[in-house]
Amino acid sequence: MSLKSSSVAYRDKKYAGISVSEVDTGAQLVAGLTSTLEPDEALRIRRKIDRHVMPLMCGDIQIMDKITLGSAAILGMQQATHLTMNELGTAFYIGYILFEYPQNLALQRFPVGKWISINIFTWAIALACHAACKNFHQLFVVRMLLGVCEGSNTAGFLIVGSMFYTRTEQTLRVGYWCKLPFANDRQTQVISGFVSFGTLHIHTSGFEPWQWLMIITAIMTMILAILFWFLFPDSPTSAWFLTPDERVKAVQRIKACLLTQENQTGVENKHFKKEQMIEALTDPKTWLFALLSALCNVPASLLNQQSLILVSFGFNYLQTTLLSCIPGVIQILTVFSAVWLAARRPNSRAYVGAIYFVPGLLGLLLVNLLPWSNRTGLLAGQFLAGFPVPAFVLALSWLNSVTAGHTKKVVTNATVLSAYCIGSATGPLMWKAQYKPRNHIPWAVIGMCDIACPILLFVIRAILVRENRIRDAEPVDDGEEYVIERITEDGKRVKVKIDKEFLDLTDRQNRDFRYIL
Numbered sequence: 079m080s081l082k083s084s085s086v087a088y089r090d091k092k093y094a095g096i097s098v099s100e101v102d103t104g105a106q107l108v109a110g111l112t113s114t115l116e117p118d119e120a121l122r123i124r125r126k127i128d129r130h131v132m133p134l135m136c137g138d139i140q141i142m143d144k145i146t147l148g149s150a151a152i153l154g155m156q157q158a159t160h161l162t163m164n165e166l167g168t169a170f171y172i173g174y175i176l177f178e179y180p181q182n183l184a185l186q187r188f189p190v191g192k193w194i195s196i197n198i199f200t201w202a203i204a205l206a207c208h209a210a211c212k213n214f215h216q217l218f219v220v221r222m223l224l225g226v227c228e229g230s231n232t233a234g235f236l237i238v239g240s241m242f243y244t245r246t247e248q249t250l251r252v253g254y255w256c257k258l259p260f261a262n263d264r265q266t267q268v269i270s271g272f273v274s275f276g277t278l279h280i281h282t283s284g285f286e287p288w289q290w291l292m293i294i295t296a297i298m299t300m301i302l303a304i305l306f307w308f309l310f311p312d313s314p315t316s317a318w319f320l321t322p323d324e325r326v327k328a329v330q331r332i333k334a335c336l337l338t339q340e341n342q343t344g345v346e347n348k349h350f351k352k353e354q355m356i357e358a359l360t361d362p363k364t365w366l367f368a369l370l371s372a373l374c375n376v377p378a379s380l381l382n383q384q385s386l387i388l389v390s391f392g393f394n395y396l397q398t399t400l401l402s403c404i405p406g407v408i409q410i411l412t413v414f415s416a417v418w419l420a421a422r423r424p425n426s427r428a429y430v431g432a433i434y435f436v437p438g439l440l441g442l443l444l445v446n447l448l449p450w451s452n453r454t455g456l457l458a459g460q461f462l463a464g465f466p467v468p469a470f471v472l473a474l475s476w477l478n479s480v481t482a483g484h485t486k487k488v489v490t491n492a493t494v495l496s497a498y499c500i501g502s503a504t505g506p507l508m509w510k511a512q513y514k515p516r517n518h519i520p521w522a523v524i525g526m527c528d529i530a531c532p533i534l535l536f537v538i539r540a541i542l543v544r545e546n547r548i549r550d551a552e553p554v555d556d557g558e559e560y561v562i563e564r565i566t567e568d569g570k571r572v573k574v575k576i577d578k579e580f581l582d583l584t585d586r587q588n589r590d591f592r593y594i595l
Contacts, residue, residue: 181197191306390514
């Protein structure tokens with residue numbers, strides 16, 4: 079453990095004076111407090127946080143654009159701009175992966191809410207520019223810009239979630255903002271489908287339905303950017319909707335869980351720590367989660383292909399637009415049920431995630447083995463293929479819960495989300511013209527991913543179980559305690575004790591940390 083400190087003797091106890099920059103920001107609020115937080119008050123604070131944080135996270139339509147590309151294609155964009163869908167899908171993720179590490183570092187350096195808002199605002203402008211694009215090259219540039227902006231989204235939500243909620247609470251809440259109709263690229267199929275259906279009925283000379291789709295979604299995103307700027311909090315220590323006393327209680331609520339080993343992940347630290355970055359990049363579980371993230375998202379290419387596949391089944395454009403809503407509804411239900419099960423049954427994330435691959439594999443068999451004339455069976459198989467989505471959602475909340483140390487968390491998130499980009503970028507390249515109409519090769523690749531992902535879930539679980547057993551066998555550490563200097567209202571400098579859990583330690587450095595499963 080690398081901490082800048084100077085040890086002092088005080089009443090036969092060894093204390094270490096810690097620089098304020100080294101500790102968690104939450105420590106500066108609750109250091110020296112001895113009062114306990116009543117359960118009813120803690121519940122009231124959590125509900126107030128839910129009312130102000132979750133609606134914005136669940137209402138984030140920024141990433142709906144990945145669905146609008148497929149919808150716009152069947153609304154006339156593909157013919158008007160002579161675009162190649164696969165390459166455009168990849169362009170988005172090129173921008174995402176190139177800027178994922180810079181975006182995560184910016185999220186640590188700047189106020190989280192404001193940084194996300196700036197990215198959403200830029201996103202809206204780029205989205206509106208789609209309507210003015212006339213060729214592939216112009217579209218390629220604006221889609222790369224969209225990828226750059228989205229890099230702040232998921233990472234920022236994971237960071238904010240870890241500040242406001244305990245590890246147990248995060249599982250449900252990651253599911254909430256990943257599953258609701260406005261909250262995730264997989265679930266925005268519902269909203270995008272209805273918006274697309276509406277634009278089919280707009281008849282204007284010189285402005286096609288796909289252009290109206292881009293303008294409408296850009297306006298929606300612009301409104302969202304404004305809401306985020308004024309309403310989305312940066313951390314519990316500065317949340318506008320909490321009184322000064324409630325801010326202390328919000329951190330105390332996390333502290334109460336820290337002391338029972340439920341959390342042990344702290345709140346926030348704005349200082350980049352090189353040793354935590356190195357630890358993140360050398361931690362095996364970082365790369366196991368990264369591989370899982372990549373393989374889970376190769377099948378996500380179905381999102382961009384969904385409308386085109388349904389058209390190939392023989393449905394017309396109106397039918398396809400409405401049918402595109404159904405996978406979103408299915409995935410809302412599967413993600414909701416998965417996070418509910420994982421929250422209700424402790425240490426069950428790997429098992430719950432693995433279960434949802436079974437119907438996915440069944441869907442692959444139906445799509446590949448049924449005769450082409452059986453539209454009902456092919457449609458059912460197509461919808462079942464989306465069932466494995468909860469595995470990635472559970473992996474995100476699990477990753478956030480087994481990683482401590484703010485810099486380590488930022489670097490780990492960037493690594494895993496970069497892997498997500500790689501999987502999402504390579505997926506669209508499978509869908510080549512020579513494989514149509516049955517697309518056996520892409521479906522076979524998706525099948526291999528659906529087999530590998532449950533195996534990875536169990537491997538990660540086994541490693542974490544082993545590490546917990548090692549720590550349980552170690553002697554309890556009753557080492558030195560830590561203090562920071564605080565200036566009182568009358569200008570005096572006093573030293574106050576802080577808990578070990580607020581030292582911004584990583585999960586490796588803090589041997590009291592236990593990995594949840």
